[in-house]
Amino acid sequence: MTIKFVVTLLTLLFAGGARSDLREYGDDDEDHQDTTVNQMLVPRSHQEDATLILNNLLKEYDKTLRPDIGEKPTVIDVGIYINSIGPVSSIDMVSYGFISIVCPICTQTHLS
DSSP states (O other), rough: OOOHHHHHHHHHHHHHHHHHHHHHHHHHHHHGGGOOOHSSOOOOHHHHHHHHHHHHTTTOOOOTOTTTTTSOOOOOEEEEEEEEEOOOOOOTTTOOOOOEEEEEEETTTOOO
């Protein structure tokens, strides 16, 4: 057998195999049209893996201790914005109501 014949034979064998693989993949694409949304979501095992990873990262975390313990305390700025002041009693001038928004602002270095 000549080298040209062997190369041609191998080319036909590999090309034929690749084409049959492409045909098989084409058949799979048609099956995906009937797939429901639930089947396309992330499998449950990946969600459980993420939960295990997060639990392992946070197993040493003590939520009863304040951030940066042993250092200076965390400074929290509080802004109070008054939207409206409601009816003031004309008799004692003490009873009144108001609607406000409280906006606490703090920088926690352990989260940044």
